[in-house]
Every structure is written in C-alpha cells, then in structure tokens.
Amino acid sequence: MKKNSKKIVYMDNASSTPIERSVFLEMKKFMTDEFGNPGSLHQKGVMAKNALDDARKKVADILSAMPDEIIFTSSGTESNNLAIQGVMNQANQTGQGASLTRVLHIVTTNIEHSSVLETCRYLEKEGKASVTYVPVESNGVVDPEKIKEALKENTVLVSVMYANNEIGTIQPIMEIAKEIRFFRKQRKPKSDLGTSFKSGLGLPIFHTDATQAINYLPIKVEKLGVDLMSFNGSKIYGPKGVGVLFTKHYGSTLIKDRSTRIINPIMYGGEQEFGLRPGTENVVAIVGFAKALEITEKIKNNETKRLTKLRDYFIKKLKKQFPQITINGDLTNRLPNNINISVPNFESELLVIELDARGVAASSKSACKTKSKEFYVIKAIRPDFDYKKGAIIRFSLGRQNIKNDVEYAIKSLSEIFKKYKEFML
Numbered sequence: 372m373k374k375n376s377k378k379i380v381y382m383d384n385a386s387s388t389p390i391e392r393s394v395f396l397e398m399k400k401f402m403t404d405e406f407g408n409p410g411s412l413h414q415k416g417v418m419a420k421n422a423l424d425d426a427r428k429k430v431a432d433i434l435s436a437m438p439d440e441i442i443f444t445s446s447g448t449e450s451n452n453l454a455i456q457g458v459m460n461q462a463n464q465t466g467q468g469a470s471l472t473r474v475l476h477i478v479t480t481n482i483e484h485s486s487v488l489e490t491c492r493y494l495e496k497e498g499k500a501s502v503t504y505v506p507v508e509s510n511g512v513v514d515p516e517k518i519k520e521a522l523k524e525n526t527v528l529v530s531v532m533y534a535n536n537e538i539g540t541i542q543p544i545m546e547i548a549k550e551i552r553f554f555r556k557q558r559k560p561k562s563d564l565g566t567s568f569k570s571g572l573g574l575p576i577f578h579t580d581a582t583q584a585i586n587y588l589p590i591k592v593e594k595l596g597v598d599l600m601s602f603n604g605s606k607i608y609g610p611k612g613v614g615v616l617f618t619k620h621y622g623s624t625l626i627k628d629r630s631t632r633i634i635n636p637i638m639y640g641g642e643q644e645f646g647l648r649p650g651t652e653n654v655v656a657i658v659g660f661a662k663a664l665e666i667t668e669k670i671k672n673n674e675t676k677r678l679t680k681l682r683d684y685f686i687k688k689l690k691k692q693f694p695q696i697t698i699n700g701d702l703t704n705r706l707p708n709n710i711n712i713s714v715p716n717f718e719s720e721l722l723v724i725e726l727d728a729r730g731v732a733a734s735s736k737s738a739c740k741t742k743s744k745e746f747y748v749i750k751a752i753r754p755d756f757d758y759k760k761g762a763i764i765r766f767s768l769g770r771q772n773i774k775n776d777v778e779y780a781i782k783s784l785s786e787i788f789k790k791y792k793e794f795m796l
Contacts, residue, residue, distance in 0.1 A: 378730045380776045384606075384708060384769035385536055385583060386734055390659070391608045391666060398610065398659040409652055410643070419654050426661035433668050434600075434617055435591045442616045442644045443657050447582040448486035450601030450616040451530075453648065454578045455490045457618075457634025458528045458599075459499055476526040477502045480513050480542075482748045483532050484580055491530075510701035511540035511752050519550040524558070526575045533584035533600075537748040537765060538700030539709025541588065544579055548596025551577050576633055582606055586667055587675045587707055592617055598633060604656060608770065609663030613656035618647070678707040678768050685710050685766065685777045692781060693788065699749060699763070708768040713749065717762035722787065726764075729783040733766050 381389075401422060407415030409423045424438070431438045444450045455477070462475050477491055481504045494500040503521040507513045513531060522529070529551060534541045555573030578599035581590060585602045592600055603614040620632050634647065641649030686698055689712060699711040714722065719735035726733050735746075746763055749756050766780065 378779065379732070380730055380779050381732045381771065382766040382768060382776070382780060383732045383734050385539075385765065385767035387605045387611065388608045388769055389771070390610060391663060393666065394609055394659045394662045397662040398655050401655045401658055405654075409654060422658050423652055423654055426657045429661040430615060430664055433590070433664055435593055436617055436619075439645055440617055440619055442618055442647050443652060443660075444614040444616055444644075444648055445612055445653070446614040447484075447580065447601055447603035447606075448614070450603070450614040451484065451486040451578075451580055452490055453616050453634065453637055454599040454601055454618070455487065455528065455530060456494070456637045457647070458576055458578075459494060460635035460637060461633065462527050463499070474498065474525070475500050476523050478505060478518060478521045478526055478529045478575070479503070480505050480507055480531055481751045482507050482511065482535055482537075482540075483530065484536055484582070487530055487532070487580060507540075507751055509752050510704070511535060511538045511699070511748075512701055512704055513542055513547075515543050515546040515550050518547050519554065522551075522554050522575065528578060529575050530578040530580070533579045533581040533588060534706050535700070535748065536583045538711045538752070539583070539706035539767075540700045541584070541704050541706065542579075544595050544597065548577055551575060552596065583706060585664075587671060587678075592619070604660040604663060607660075607663045607667045610656045610659040613653055613660045615660070674770065675707050678772075681768055681772065681774065681777060682707055682710060684774065685768075685780070688777065688781050689784075692785065699752065710766040710768075712764050712766075713753075713756065714762040714764065716760060717791070719758065719762040719764065722762045722764055725787045725790075726780075726783055729786065731780050731783050733764050733780075735763050735765065 401419070405415065405418045405422065407413070407417075407419040409416060409420040411419075427438045427441050427443070431441050434441075442450075442453070444453060459475060477494070477500050479487060479491055479502065491500070491502045495502050505513055505517050505521050518529065518531065529547070531542050531544065531547055533544055554575070558573065576598045577596065578601070579595070579597045581588075581600050581602045583606060584590070586607055589595070590600075597617075598619045600617040601614065605611040618632065618634055632647070636647050636649070638649055643649055643652055686702070689696060689698070689710070695715055697713045699713055700709070723733060723735050746756065746758050749763055
C-alpha cells in the first residue's frame, strides 16, 4: 500500500462482490478470441455453444439438477420475474385461470426482495392475481405454519426467499416445502387447480430467491424441495449481468419443447434457453458464473465457519462498545456474513457517508432500493421503527475481510459517534 493511499475496508458484499481472478481469466478468452454467437453453425459459433453447454452442465451438477433445468438470464431480478410471471402466464395461457371463479392466488412474505414484491404488486394491480403477504416474526423468520394457513384452493405459487438480503435471516425452506407437499396431497381431487398446467405437478409451485444464500447454504434443489430457484453471479465473486433460474420439469431430459415446463416465457423473439428466455446468450458472463459457482461450492464450508466467527466477533464488539445500537434479525439463524444494526438519533445516509470517508464501505439497505426512504424489512420486524429518528447500517463481510477489518470498522464508528455525540444522547 502506498503511503498516501487511504485504507479501504469493503463490507458491502451483499450488494456486490469482486470477481475472482481465476474467474476473470476463464472469461477473458471469450471476450476476445472465442467471441462467436452460440446460435451460429460455423466453428466460432460451435466453440461458444460448447462453452455454454459446459457451463450449464457445471451449474446443473452443483444443484443436482438436469442441464435443461438451468435457464440463464441477465440477473437475479430477471430470474425472479421469469419465475413468478412465468407461472402466471402458463396458468392463464392453458386455460386454468379462465376456468376459475376466483383469481389465481400467490403466497409470499412481507420481507422479500423488491423484485418479488413489486412483481406481485404489479400482478395484483392488473387483476391477474391476489397475493397474501405473510408477515415474518419479530426475528425476521417466517413461521411455516403461517405459510400453510395462507394456502387456498386457488393458490398456484408460493415464493419465499432462502435468506434475506438486508437482515440476513435464513428462512425454513425445507419445512415450507414439506407443508406444500402435504397441501398438494390434500387438495380436493376435483379442483380445477389440482395439478399444474401441462406438467402434471401438484400445485402450488414453490419458488425461492436464493441470491444471498448461494454462498453459504446447501443448494441441492431436490433436498430443498423447491420447483424454481433464482440467483445471480455478482454475489458469488462472479460477473454482473448474469443470473440463473432453476426450473424443474417433469418428463424426459433435454426436451425440445415446453410440454413439461412449469413456466411460460415472459419475453419473446428467440428460441434461446429452451424457448424460455430469448436473446443471444451472454457466454462471457455465463462461463464466469459457472467457474465462480464451482469455487463457491469448493470453499463453502470453510468460508462459512470462518465468517461466522468473524461475524460473531463483530457483533460482540458492537454490543460491548456501543450499547445504544440494536442488532436487527435473528442472531443465530442468519447468514454468516451479515451484521445489520440500527443506531438511534442518527441518519442512515450520513452514517454511510462518514464510514466511507474513513474507507469503510457499508450500506443502509438493498442496492435495489437505494433511492427509497422506505426500510420495509426493518419495519416488518420492528413496526415502531422511525427512519427519521434512527440509522440502519448493513455490514456484509466477504472473502477478503479479516479481524483487522472489523477492528477498523469499530474504530471508525467510534470516531463518528464521538464527532456527533450531541445527537447520540
């Protein structure tokens, strides 16, 4: 480090992670030499197609899925939209929706990522669905029993995130999947929604947004019991601009049509990605994503243990040195890299700026909601919270963070609170 260079401690890994060098090197040749379109028949195109197929198989193997169950998109947000709107499109296009006397029903929670919540609100506004937003408990974890109670005869989709992007709480996905399986068995045999569309799968379909979980939690789809799972590259030390949607199908492998799919496309104009996502595939990013996911799986256990210790040390120091702060979300059932705190009598943006001035990169909320003044996740677990009277800061640790970084962040907070001590009373 140069003498005049400012110390930088990056603690915003829930927003974006740096690309691993080995991932970049894997991508590099597809930026320059192997630049062909995977839909072309010439040699360059075949090379790109082979790379695309190899990447798809790598991702599928890690999830214990089939290659044609992996759909590449541009982001986790697009994957969530494709999952939710894709299910609704198939319901309506196959006549299931038209045969109902009630509008199709979706169950989700009140702390989902904005790409899920806003998609559900859009469907409500357009009269395409009714939605139940199940409230999480005060610790930020949803009760599977409440998901069960929300299910109706016209429920076609349940969408519950694996781990929250702001407070890091981990949801009981396997328990929710169990409740859904039981509901499918108990559904009235003569119900016009007894089975889903073309696939024959019992309804409701279960989707999880695993974007934040993919680094640290088990992701074998069969064990989780999910039918749809979305995530992206920028949270696993891979490239931005690439996402994945696992979409379970029922039938022969490597199918050439959508006869056993549980979603329909929401965009049109090409037959790429098994007809579910048109547009030339981003081979560069997809190759990088597959490499990043391989690395993530290889180091997952050790990194989870390391960051859990670092997180707990951070929280212990915060509680001891700053008794006025509150840790948001369950202290145990949370991601190993997440520390979300509220500070009374302070402004979130000011605290982020003051930390940044000292070289500490943190955030006050999801990067997708930066312009919004709303802290809807915090309000869900702390209804009395007033953002005008308190700051919210999320520190999200990563592979590059060590104990010295935590010490520096604590020191920086101490300096800031001392500077503004008249407001901290």
